[in-house]
Amino acid sequence: STSQTPPATTKMAGKKKIAIMTSGGDSPGMNGVVRACVRMAIHMGCEAYCVYEGYEGLVRGGNLIRRMQWLDVRGWLSEGGTLIGTARCMAFFERAGRLAAAKNLVAEGIDALIICGGDGSLTGADRFRAEWPSLIQELEDTGVYTALQLQPYRHLNIVGLVGSIDNDLSGTDATIGCYSALARVCYAVDLIEATASSHSRAFVVEVMGRHCGWLALMAGVATGADFIFIPEKPREDNWREEMCGVVEHHRKLGRRKTIVIIAEGALDREGNKITSEMVKDLLADKKGLGLDTRITTLGHVQRGGTAVAYDRMLATLQGVEAVKAVLEATPETPTCVITINENKIVRKGLIEAVQETKMVAKAIENQDFDRAMGLRDTEFSEQYRSFMMTTAVQVNQKMQVPEKDRMKIGFINVGAPAGGMNAAVRAGVAYCLSRGHEPIAIYNGFAGFARHHGDSPLGAVRPFDWLEVDGWASKGGSEIGTNRELPNESGMETIADLIELYKFDALFLIGGFEAFHAVSQLRKAREQFPSLCIPITLLPATISNNVPGTEYSLGSDTCLNELVEYCDKIKQSASATRRRVFVIETQGGRSGYVATLGGLGVGATAVYTPEEGVSLEMLAADVRHLKKVFGQDQGQSRAGRLILINEKASKVYNARLIAEILREEAHGRFESREGIPGHMQQGGVPSPMDRCRAVRLAIRCIQHLEQFGRNVHNKVKNDPMSATVIGIKGASVVFTPVAKVEEEETDWPNRRPKTEFWLGMKDIGDILAGRPKYVPQE
Ligand code: ATP
Numbered sequence: 063s064t065s066q067t068p069p070a071t072t073k074m075a076g077k078k079k080i081a082i083m084t085s086g087g088d089s090p091g092m093n094g095v096v097r098a099c100v101r102m103a104i105h106m107g108c109e110a111y112c113v114y115e116g117y118e119g120l121v122r123g124g125n126l127i128r129r130m131q132w133l134d135v136r137g138w139l140s141e142g143g144t145l146i147g148t149a150r151c152m153a154f155f156e157r158a159g160r161l162a163a164a165k166n167l168v169a170e171g172i173d174a175l176i177i178c179g180g181d182g183s184l185t186g187a188d189r190f191r192a193e194w195p196s197l198i199q200e201l202e203d204t205g206v207y208t209a210l211q212l213q214p215y216r217h218l219n220i221v222g223l224v225g226s227i228d229n230d231l232s233g234t235d236a237t238i239g240c241y242s243a244l245a246r247v248c249y250a251v252d253l254i255e256a257t258a259s260s261h262s263r264a265f266v267v268e269v270m271g272r273h274c275g276w277l278a279l280m281a282g283v284a285t286g287a288d289f290i291f292i293p294e295k296p297r298e299d300n301w302r303e304e305m306c307g308v309v310e311h312h313r314k315l316g317r318r319k320t321i322v323i324i325a326e327g328a329l330d331r332e333g334n335k336i337t338s339e340m341v342k343d344l345l346a347d348k349k350g351l352g353l354d355t356r357i358t359t360l361g362h363v364q365r366g367g368t369a370v371a372y373d374r375m376l377a378t379l380q381g382v383e384a385v386k387a388v389l390e391a392t393p394e395t396p397t398c399v400i401t402i403n404e405n406k407i408v409r410k411g412l413i414e415a416v417q418e419t420k421m422v423a424k425a426i427e428n429q430d431f432d433r434a435m436g437l438r439d440t441e442f443s444e445q446y447r448s449f450m451m452t453t454a455v456q457v458n459q460k461m462q463v464p465e466k467d468r469m470k471i472g473f474i475n476v477g478a479p480a481g482g483m484n485a486a487v488r489a490g491v492a493y494c495l496s497r498g499h500e501p502i503a504i505y506n507g508f509a510g511f512a513r514h515h516g517d518s519p520l521g522a523v524r525p526f527d528w529l530e531v532d533g534w535a536s537k538g539g540s541e542i543g544t545n546r547e548l549p550n551e552s553g554m555e556t557i558a559d560l561i562e563l564y565k566f567d568a569l570f571l572i573g574g575f576e577a578f579h580a581v582s583q584l585r586k587a588r589e590q591f592p593s594l595c596i597p598i599t600l601l602p603a604t605i606s607n608n609v610p611g612t613e614y615s616l617g618s619d620t621c622l623n624e625l626v627e628y629c630d631k632i633k634q635s636a637s638a639t640r641r642r643v644f645v646i647e648t649q650g651g652r653s654g655y656v657a658t659l660g661g662l663g664v665g666a667t668a669v670y671t672p673e674e675g676v677s678l679e680m681l682a683a684d685v686r687h688l689k690k691v692f693g694q695d696q697g698q699s700r701a702g703r704l705i706l707i708n709e710k711a712s713k714v715y716n717a718r719l720i721a722e723i724l725r726e727e728a729h730g731r732f733e734s735r736e737g738i739p740g741h742m743q744q745g746g747v748p749s750p751m752d753r754c755r756a757v758r759l760a761i762r763c764i765q766h767l768e769q770f771g772r773n774v775h776n777k778v779k780n781d782p783m784s785a786t787v788i789g790i791k792g793a794s795v796v797f798t799p800v801a802k803v804e805e806e807e808t809d810w811p812n813r814r815p816k817t818e819f820w821l822g823m824k825d826i827g828d829i830l831a832g833r834p835k836y837v838p839q840e
Contacts, residue, residue: 078103080388081127081172083113083120084144085151085179085186088365089225089239091373092144095178097135097665098381101830104132106389111172116179117151117186121159123166132832133694137701139374139665140630142367148179154186163190164197165206167215174219174388176381178238180226181419184399187220188416191397194218219391221384222399222412225377227365230274232418233410234401235439238380241372241751243270243364244280245623248750250360251285251321252536258319264309264345264353266338270364271325273423276442277364278325283449284753286488286535287321288312291328291336293426294434295446299331302344306351308453313351316529320345320353333429368630371622372751374663375823376402382826383407403439403793405613405819441758448757452492462498467771469567471764473526474504474511475544476573476580480603480617481748482756484534484541486572489757491526493764501526502564507545507573508580511560512552523564535753538620538746546576549583557584558591568597568767572760574604574615575651575813578787581800585785588778595775597767599797600787601759605743608653610815611803612789616759619752620745621649622659628739629664629704636702641692641732643667643703643724647717649743650708653814654824656743657708662827666704667691669827670720673818676712680836681720685727687834692732759788759795766797792819 082099084092096112103110110130113119119126138145153159167175177187198215201207224231227243247269254265267287269277275292282290289305291297297304309320322345328336338357346355369377380400387398387409398409399416418437425434435443451461471494475483487503494501503526504511510521521543534541549557561569569584571577581600588594602609605621625648636642650656654671661669668684670676688703707717715723717736724734748756770777770784778784782799789796798807809816828835 078108078174079172080108080174081111081113082176083116084146084148085116085177085183088143088148089227090142090242090369091238091377092178092225093138093141094369094374094377095223095381096146097138098378098830099176099385100130100135102382102385105829112146115147116149117154118149120163121153127170140368160190160193161197161200165201176221176384178223178225181231184222185416187222188412191218191220217393219388220397221387223380223384228271228274229276231415232437233415235441236402238373238377242370244277244750245370246364247277247281247360248284251281254358255319262318264320264355266322266324266341266357268324268326268338268359272327275325278323279445280754282323283445283757284750287323289322291324293325293327293329295431296329296331309351371626371663372619375659378662379407405790406793444758448761451496452489452757461496468498469768469772470500470565471568471570472502472504472566473570475540475542476507476571476577477544477546477604479540479544479744480605481538481620481745482616482752483572483603484537485753485756486601486760488531488534489760490570490764491531493761503542506543507547508549508552509545509547510543512556536747538748548580554587558593562593566596567772570763571600572603575608578609581785582804585800592775595778597770597778597784599763599766601763606651606653607655608651608814610807611787611798613819614790616752616756620749621656621743623749624743624745625660626663632737633701633704643688643732643734645705645717645721645736647738648706648708652710652812654708655820657706658820658824661706662823664704665831666706667831668705668833670707670711672708672710676715681723683836689731763788
């Protein structure tokens with residue numbers, strides 16, 4: 063009866079009450095979502111609420127729906143799992159449960175709901191939304207609320223965010239948490255590899271994914287596994303012979319370890335389950351391979367721990383986007399889910415995304431596997447092809463090109479080492495070999511190339527040894543060396559002569575801004591040296607992510623992970639003193655990318671970049687801000703605070719000096735320290751994202767080069783596409799002519815792109831850190 067129900071709160075005009083909940087399986091990054099949504103909602107003048115325990119909280123209401131304040135979510139970026147809880151809720155499958163949920167939302171006066179969860183949760187959300195008008199009607203018909211009380215709630219505004227470790231929602235390239243889970247999987251496989259190699263063993267590694275093979279596939283690509291099993295694409299009927307054939311082939315080449323990765327939902331073409339046990343028995347069969355084989359089921363460790371930098375970024379940007387979507391929605395706007403395509407955050411129809419996801423499961427059930435693959439995003443099928451191309455090399459004779467089209471391709475790394483360089487070389491070499499091309503390693507950049515003759519130990523030019531390269535999938539650094547020297551410095555004539563001497567048909571460069579500059583020099587020297595009229599392409603790789611022509615460089619993800627991990631530790635170290643601020647100097651050259659994204663990932667109080675510079679006024683404003691926040695802090699979190707400053711943000715104010723200024727100005731209200739992670743930021747083992755993208759992009763690069771064919775000097779000379787840089791730009795992967803990039807997209811003095819896509823993220827970071835907007839006085 064009405065008397066037992068809490069009254070519907072009177073609504074303040076224009077001021078929205080936005081509730082956030084996490085649902086389904088927990089995933090790393092969910093806390094980042096909650097933090098971003100709560101703070102963005104408050105920033106936009108709304109009231110923020112959290113629904114605890116997923117749909118259970120919605121159904122039960124009461125103190126499971128709580129108002130949240132700014133400080134309640136402090137430090138949440140660095141926490142794993144979901145701090146507001148999640149549950150599988152049976153009641154929500156029933157109309158009665160959803161009716162109770164509707165009543166509770168009305169009772170609290172909540173007019174918008176942001177739900178972060180997997181496809182199940184979003185299905186529930188979609189059902190709830192579709193049913194909402196009738197639920198409200200029922201509340202009126204049964205006299206729970208009056209028509210007048212219900213008037214503001216005729217429409218429920220729902221926005222979905224995809225939080226899931228297995229990346230199972232259609233329409234998005236990545237779900238919040240999937241790259242963290244992948245990091246855990248790859249970490250485990252990397253560890254297993256050492257022992258597998260030592261004992262010459264085989265390991266069957268089972269990973270999560272009932273209907274989705276993303277984790278298994280990407281782990282296979284990132285670790286260079288021998289064989290994978292995924293639900294979407296069962297192997298041919300002779301999969302037993304096929305697997306044993308591949309493993310045997312790899313063993314014959316000299317591989318001492320065998321790694322097979324299997325998704326928990328792996329099937330054969332008849333829809334029968336393929337289990338780890340079955341695979342193990344095959345590998346161990348004494349009549350066949352007879353390998354000493356073990357099974358490792360990774361299980362819940364895959365969910366565990368804190369989010370990687372990418373998931374923190376995704377959680378934060380998508381959380382902010384969700385709040386914006388809520389505020390922009392009208393009753394006519396279709397309910398949306400926030401997705402990401404390549405590097406672009408997009409709103410899509412929730413219903414369509416959920417339906418498409420269901421179609422994948424349906425297609426698998428009906429054994430329509432081409433359709434299942436087709437319904438996954440394009441990256442998925444491309445990575446599948448990448449995996450097939452980089453494994454079982456030479457087994458696959460079908461892929462070879464005719465003798466006359468086989469090219470001699472020089473691989474050269476330029477600049478500082480970056481995570482993923484070796485993975486890119488490995489993939490490029492594997493692809494070349496499977497096509498019948500001849501990949502040649504040029505050691506130690508252009509300097510090594512120019513001076514390897516005679517008895518100089520500097521460089522070498524030699525064919526790759528596949529067995530050696532095959533072990534590079536997860537290796538950090540650059541196995542073929544690298545050097546910063548530009549071709550002009552090494553001597554363009556020498557380089558041109560050597561290209562002629564070795565009869566290279568194409569050059570594949572991997573590296574950072576120097577590598578870009580190198581391609582530019584080679585291109586410009588074509589007039590003078592005809593031997594340079596061969597196709598050349600660059601795969602950007604630098605932790606600074608400052609190469610024009612792309613929004614992403616290999617190694618930048620690894621770098622952000624290192625930085626975020628470092629900052630988390632530093633922050634925690636302050637728990638004994640509490641009132642401490644750390645000023646951390648980041649790398650990044652004259653690009654503030656690393657500092658900004660690192661700051662976004664750890665919730666830095668302030669970030670100083672070369673783009674914006676540092677001024678006394680800015681420092682003064684931040685000192686005032688710090689005094690205020692330390693003053694308000696009632697001990698919500700014991701961790702310290704962070705300021706990130708790029709190494710080249712200012713000629714005068716460096717990390718140490720800023721730490722000293724803060725200490726002086728704090729007058730004892732807080733203390734400060736500086737920290738310089740330095741080359742640690744290059745990372746040890748490259749992140750799975752860098753490794754997987756390395757594979758995908760490297761293969762695309764060689765494919766691009768091979769389009770030109772051999773002996774095409776005249777064609778190359780006049781074709782801008784013959785000197786290119788591959789890049790991720792917005793939602794697509796593109797090759798851009800270097801001539802165009804040089805001309806239109808490069809800020810040469812500052813060695814960075816003219817327009818940097820991430821600049822807006824700096825503002826988001828500042829907003830969520832509560833940093834007052836800095837407006838220069840003059
Ligand atoms: P994960 O991908 O990690 O498993 P998920 O969101 O898919 O996450 P589920 O257990 O499938 O997890 O769903 C979470 C909750 O969402 C369910 O316990 C239930 O309360 C609600 N839910 C799921 N499907 C529906 C549905 N069809 N109708 C109503 N509620 C649903």
